[in-house]
Amino acid sequence: MDRVTFEGVGKRYGKQWALRGVNAFFAPGEVVMVIGPNGSGKTTLIKCLLGLVRAAEGAIHVNGMEVGADPQYRKAIGYMPQLAEFPRELTVDQLLRMMNDIRDAPSGSTDDRLIEALGVDALLDKRIGALSGGMRQKVSAVLAFRYRPTVLVLDEPTAGLDPLSARTLLDAVTEARRNGTTVLITSHIMEEVQQLGDRLAYLQDGRLRVLLAPETILDITRETSLSKALPKYLAQLPPAHVESV
Amino acid sequence: MLKVCKYTLIDLARNRFAIGYATLLLLVSIGLFMLEGDPTKALISLTQVVLALVPLLALVFTIIYFYNQYEFTVLLAVQPLGRRNIVLAQLLAITIAMLIAFLVGIGMPVLVFAPSAAGWTLLLTGAALTAVFTAIGGWIAVKNRDRARGVGIGLVTWVLMVLVYDALLLWIMFAFSDRPIEPVIVPLAAFNPIDLARILVMLKIDLAALLGYTGAVYQQFFGSVGGMLVALCALILWVALPSWRAVSAFASKDL
Amino acid sequence: MRTRALIVILLATQIAAHARKCIVGPQATRTIKEALALTADCDTVVVKSGHYREGTITLERSVVLLGEGWPIIDGEGAGEVVVVKAPHVTITGFVVRGTAISNLNDNAAIKCISVTDVTIRNNRVEDSFFGIYLSSVDRARVEGNQVIGDPATDENSRANGIHLWKCANVTITGNRVEHHRDGIYLEFVTDSHITRDTTAFNMRYGLHFMFSHRDSYTHNLFHDNGAGVAVMFTHDVVMTDNRFLRNCGASAYGLLLKEINDSRIERNIFADNTVGILMDGCNRAAVHANRFSNNGWAVRLFANSTDAVCESDTVSGKTSDVTTNGDLVLSLLKRNYWDRYRGYDLDRDGHGDVPYRPFGLFALVTERMPYAMVLSRSLMVQLLDESERLLPSLTPKSLEDLSPLMRPPHG
Numbered sequence: 075m076d077r078v079t080f081e082g083v084g085k086r087y088g089k090q091w092a093l094r095g096v097n098a099f100f101a102p103g104e105v106v107m108v109i110g111p112n113g114s115g116k117t118t119l120i121k122c123l124l125g126l127v128r129a130a131e132g133a134i135h136v137n138g139m140e141v142g143a144d145p146q147y148r149k150a151i152g153y154m155p156q157l158a159e160f161p162r163e164l165t166v167d168q169l170l171r172m173m174n175d176i177r178d179a180p181s182g183s184t185d186d187r188l189i190e191a192l193g194v195d196a197l198l199d200k201r202i203g204a205l206s207g208g209m210r211q212k213v214s215a216v217l218a219f220r221y222r223p224t225v226l227v228l229d230e231p232t233a234g235l236d237p238l239s240a241r242t243l244l245d246a247v248t249e250a251r252r253n254g255t256t257v258l259i260t261s262h263i264m265e266e267v268q269q270l271g272d273r274l275a276y277l278q279d280g281r282l283r284v285l286l287a288p289e290t291i292l293d294i295t296r297e298t299s300l301s302k303a304l305p306k307y308l309a310q311l312p313p314a315h316v317e318s319v
Numbered sequence: 320m321l322k323v324c325k326y327t328l329i330d331l332a333r334n335r336f337a338i339g340y341a342t343l344l345l346l347v348s349i350g351l352f353m354l355e356g357d358p359t360k361a362l363i364s365l366t367q368v369v370l371a372l373v374p375l376l377a378l379v380f381t382i383i384y385f386y387n388q389y390e391f392t393v394l395l396a397v398q399p400l401g402r403r404n405i406v407l408a409q410l411l412a413i414t415i416a417m418l419i420a421f422l423v424g425i426g427m428p429v430l431v432f433a434p435s436a437a438g439w440t441l442l443l444t445g446a447a448l449t450a451v452f453t454a455i456g457g458w459i460a461v462k463n464r465d466r467a468r469g470v471g472i473g474l475v476t477w478v479l480m481v482l483v484y485d486a487l488l489l490w491i492m493f494a495f496s497d498r499p500i501e502p503v504i505v506p507l508a509a510f511n512p513i514d515l516a517r518i519l520v521m522l523k524i525d526l527a528a529l530l531g532y533t534g535a536v537y538q539q540f541f542g543s544v545g546g547m548l549v550a551l552c553a554l555i556l557w558v559a560l561p562s563w564r565a566v567s568a569f570a571s572k573d574l
Numbered sequence: 575m576r577t578r579a580l581i582v583i584l585l586a587t588q589i590a591a592h593a594r595k596c597i598v599g600p601q602a603t604r605t606i607k608e609a610l611a612l613t614a615d616c617d618t619v620v621v622k623s624g625h626y627r628e629g630t631i632t633l634e635r636s637v638v639l640l641g642e643g644w645p646i647i648d649g650e651g652a653g654e655v656v657v658v659k660a661p662h663v664t665i666t667g668f669v670v671r672g673t674a675i676s677n678l679n680d681n682a683a684i685k686c687i688s689v690t691d692v693t694i695r696n697n698r699v700e701d702s703f704f705g706i707y708l709s710s711v712d713r714a715r716v717e718g719n720q721v722i723g724d725p726a727t728d729e730n731s732r733a734n735g736i737h738l739w740k741c742a743n744v745t746i747t748g749n750r751v752e753h754h755r756d757g758i759y760l761e762f763v764t765d766s767h768i769t770r771d772t773t774a775f776n777m778r779y780g781l782h783f784m785f786s787h788r789d790s791y792t793h794n795l796f797h798d799n800g801a802g803v804a805v806m807f808t809h810d811v812v813m814t815d816n817r818f819l820r821n822c823g824a825s826a827y828g829l830l831l832k833e834i835n836d837s838r839i840e841r842n843i844f845a846d847n848t849v850g851i852l853m854d855g856c857n858r859a860a861v862h863a864n865r866f867s868n869n870g871w872a873v874r875l876f877a878n879s880t881d882a883v884c885e886s887d888t889v890s891g892k893t894s895d896v897t898t899n900g901d902l903v904l905s906l907l908k909r910n911y912w913d914r915y916r917g918y919d920l921d922r923d924g925h926g927d928v929p930y931r932p933f934g935l936f937a938l939v940t941e942r943m944p945y946a947m948v949l950s951r952s953l954m955v956q957l958l959d960e961s962e963r964l965l966p967s968l969t970p971k972s973l974e975d976l977s978p979l980m981r982p983p984h985g
Contacts (some may be wrong), residue, residue, distance in 0.1 A: 087573070121573070122574070124396075124397045125396070125397070126393060126396055126573070126574040127399065127573040127574065128571070128573065144402055145399050145401050145402075146399050147381060147395055147399075148399045148400075149399040150400060151397065153394070155390065155393065155395045157390060157392075158394070159388075159389075159390030159391050160329065160394075161326065161329075161330035161388065161391060162390050163329070163330060163331070163333035163334055164326060164330050165334070168326065168329060169326075172322065172323075172326040172390060173398070175322040175325075176322050176323065176395070176398050176399075177327075177398065177399065201333075217394075223561070256449040263376070319433075350822075365949070366951075367951060367953070367956075370952075370953070397794070401945060481953050481954075482953060482954045482957070483947050483954075485952045485953070485954035485955065486954050488948070488949060489939070489946065490944065492939075492943050492946050493943075496942070496943055500945075501945040504945050504948055504949055508948040508949070514948070514949075514952065517951060517952060518948060520951060523953060528973055537948070
C-alpha cells in the first residue's frame with residue numbers, strides 16, 4: 075500500500091493556483107527529493123501534506139487516513155521546517171518534554187539517537203532564546219526524528235547546518251529509509267538530490283512535471299551529473315499546459 | 320490543550336515584557352498610593368491608569384506574542400493536535416499570564432492600601448478587561464498575517480474603544496438631546512467594556528450618590544439584577560466573541 | 575433691650591416669690607389636668623414620673639410644667655398633646671408622644687399659639703406628627719429637646735420636627751431632630767437664632783426656611799437629610815460655622831439658596847453632598863472661608879445670581895468645583911484654594927500666577943445634559959477638559975479665580 079497519496083490535488087491563493095492537478099504516490103522506504111524553482115509550489119505541496127494548508131481540490135492520504143479530517147494522522151509525521159522557532163524562554167529540555175506530552179510519548183519510547191549525534195545533549199539546559207540558528211536547526215532535526223515517524227518531511231534540512239551535522243542528518247535519513255519511512259525532502263543542492271533521492275519530484279508553476287528516479291533522468295539524457303541532466307530532460311518535455319482560470 | 324497551555328505559561332513566566340508589565344503596574348500603583356494621601360483619590364487615579372493602560376498593553380502584548388510564536392504555532396499545527404485547541408490554549412495561557420501580572424502589579428497594592436469595595440471592583444473589572452483585550456488581541460493577530468498591520472489594528476482598536484466610543488456617545492447625546500435618550504445611554508455606555516469598568520468602579524467610589532440625578536439612573540440600572548446581568552453578559556460576550564472568531568479563523572487559516 | 579430684659583427678670587422673681595408649687599404623682603394630685611385647674615399664674619406644677627394619658631392638655635395660665643424622672647404625657651393619638659395658650663410658660667423634663675396624624679390639623683406634641691415668652695426645654699418628643707410647633711409666638715426659647723420620629727413611619731404620616739410660623743425673637747438651640755419631614759421649619763420668622771442644633775435623617779430638608787429675615791444659623795450640624803438644607807425668599811441671613819454633611823440624592827444639596835439677598839455664609843463645612851451650595855437667584859452673597867470636600871459639585875452658581883463673592887474657600891472636589899448654567903457670570907471668585915489648581919507661584923506671594931478656571935467643559939456639558947455624567951472620568955472627557963482649559967472657548971470666561979491660593983487658607 076502507498077504511504078502517501080496525492081490525488082488531483084490543487085490549491086489556490088485568491089485567483090492564483092499555487093498547485094494544480096498533482097497526482098503522486100509515495101511508497102514506504104522511499105526518499106523523494108522535492109525540487110523546483112522559487113514559487114513553483116514546493117512549499118505548498120508540503121504544507122498540503124502537513125495539513126497547514128487546505129487543498130482546494132483533490133485528496134491527500136497518509137497511511138490511508140485523509141488529511142484534513144482527524145488530526146491524529148499527524149502522529150505518523152515528523153517535520154523539520156526550514157527555519158525553526160520555539161518559545162524563547164523554554165529550555166531545550168522543556169521543549170523536548172513539551173513535545174513528549176503533546177505526542178503522549180512515554181519516555182523511552184522515543185528515538186533519541188540524534189540528541190547525542192548532533193550534540194544537542196549539551197544544550198539541554200540552555201534557553202532556546204540563547205541558541206544560535208544552527209543549534210535551533212539541530213533541535214528541530216531531533217524533534218522531527220524523535221517520534222519514529224513513518225512519514226518524514228524535511229524542508230531544506232541541511233541549509234543552516236555545519237557540514238558535519240548535515241552529514242549526520244543525511245545518515246539519519248538513510249537509516250530511516252531502511253526502517254521503511256517515507257521521506258520528503260526539499261532541496262536546492264543537486265548532489266544531495268542525486269545521492270540521496272530514490273525519486274525526484276520536480277515542480278514548476280504549480281505542476282508536478284517530473285517524478286522519476288535520478289538515475290532514469292541520467293540514463294535518458296546520458297549525462298553524469300543531475301544538474302546538467304535535469305535541464306536537458308526538461309527541455310525535451312512538451313510545454314506545460316497553461317491552466318485557464 | 321492543557322499541555323500547550325502549561326508550556327506556554329512556563330515560557331510567559333520568563334517573558335521579559337510580561338515581567339516588565341507587572342513591574343510597571345506595580346510601580347504606578349505604589350507610586351500613586353504613596354504620593355496621594357487619600358487612598359480613595361489614589362484609587363480614582365489608579366482606575367484611570369488601569370482603564371487606559373491595561374487594555375492597551377494586553378492588546379499589544381497579545382498581538383506581538385502571537386506573531387513571535389507564529390513559527391512555533393505552525394510546528395504545533397503539524398503535531399497531532401486540533402487547531403482550535405492550539406489557539407485556545409495560547410489565548411488561555413496569555414490571559415492567565417496577564418491576569419497574574421495584573422494581580423501582582425495592581426492587586427497587591429490595592430489590597431494593601433485600599434481594600435475597599437471600590438478596590439475589589441477595580442480588581443474584578445480590570446481582570447475582566449485583561450481577558451477581553453487578550454481575546455481581541457488574539458483575534459487581530461490570527462486574522463492578519465502582517466505583524467505591523469496587526470499591531471496597527473490593535474492600536475486603532477484601542478483608540479476606538481478608549482476615546483472614539485466615548486466621543487460618539489457624547490455626540491449622540493448632543494444630537495438627540497431633545498429626545499428622551501437617557502434609558503439608551505447607560506446601556507450603550509455599559510456595552511463598551513472600558514466604560515463599563517469605569518462606571519462600576521465609580522459607582523463603588525461612592526460617586527453615585529454624589530452624581531445626583533445621573534447617580535440615580537446608574538443605580539437604577541446597575542442596582543437591578545437585570546442591569547448587572549446585561550453588564551455581565553456584555554463582558555462575557557466581549558471575551559467569547561473575539562475568542563471564538565480567533566479560534567475559527569485559525570482553524571480555517573492557511574499557515 | 576437690655577433694660578427690658580432686666581425688668582422682665584425682676585418681675586419674674588417678684589412673682590415667683592408668691593408662686594406655689596403643686597405636685598402631680600401617685601401620692602398627690604393624680605392628673606396634670608386636675609393640677610392645672612388648681613393653679614394660678616406663676617405656679618409650678620411638678621409632675622412625678624408616670625404615664626399620663628389625659629388627651630389634650632391645655633395650659634391657659636402662665637405656669638412652669640416641670641417633669642421629674644421623665645414622666646410620659648401620652649396623647650394616645652387623639653389630637654394635640656400639649657397646647658400652650660398663655661404667655662410665660664415653661665415646659666421641661668417630659669416625654670411627650672401620641673399625636674394624631676391628620677391632613678386637616680397640624681397636630682403637634684407641644685404647640686404654642688399666639689403667646690410670648692415661652693420656654694420648651696429638655697423634653698423628649700417621640701413618634702409625633704409635628705413635634706414642637708410655635709405659631710405667632712414672640713420671644714421663645716426651644717432648647718435641648720430631642721425630637722425623634724419613628725423611622726418606620728411612611729412619608730405621608732410625617733410632619734416637621736420643630737415648626738415655627740410667624741414668630742420673632744426665637745432661639746432654637748441644642749435640639750436634635752430626626753426622622754421627620756423637615757427637621758426645623760421656619761416661615762415668616764424674623765430676628766431669630768438657630769444654634770448648635772443637629773438635624774439628621776429627615777425626609778426632606780434638615781432645615782427649611784422661607785421669608786425669614788435677619789435670622790442667624792450658627793454651629794449647627796445637618797447630615798444625611800433627604801434634600802439637605804433649603805433657604806428661600808429671604809434677606810439678611812447669616813449662616814456660619816455649620817456643617818452640611820452627606821446630603822446626597824437626585825435633587826439634594828448641602829445648602830440650597832433660592833432668592834436670597836445679602837447673606838453671609840462663612841466658615842461652614844460642606845462634605846459628601848451631591849451639591850455643596852446651589853445658588854439660584856442670590857444677590858450679594860458673601861461665601862467666605864468655607865471648606866468644601868468630596869462634593870459632586872462644590873458650588874453651582876446659577877447665572878441669575880449677581881455679586882456673589884467666594885473668597886478664601888477651600889475646595890477639594892470629586893467631580894466639579896463650580897458650575898453655572900449661563901454664559902455671563904456676575905459673581906466673583908477670588909483668593910480661594912482649589913485642590914485641583916496646577917498653576918505656579920513664581921513671585922511667591924502665595925497666589926498662583928495663572929487664573930484657575932473651576933468650570934470645566936465637561937461640567938458645562940453635564941449642566942445641560944445630566945446623563946452625560948456616564949462619561950465622568952473617561953479619558954476622552956479629560957482630554958476635552960484639558961484642551962478647554964488651555965484654550966477656553968465654550969465655558970464662560972468670567973468664571974475664574976484670578977488669584978488662587980497655593981495653600982489652604984486654614985490649617
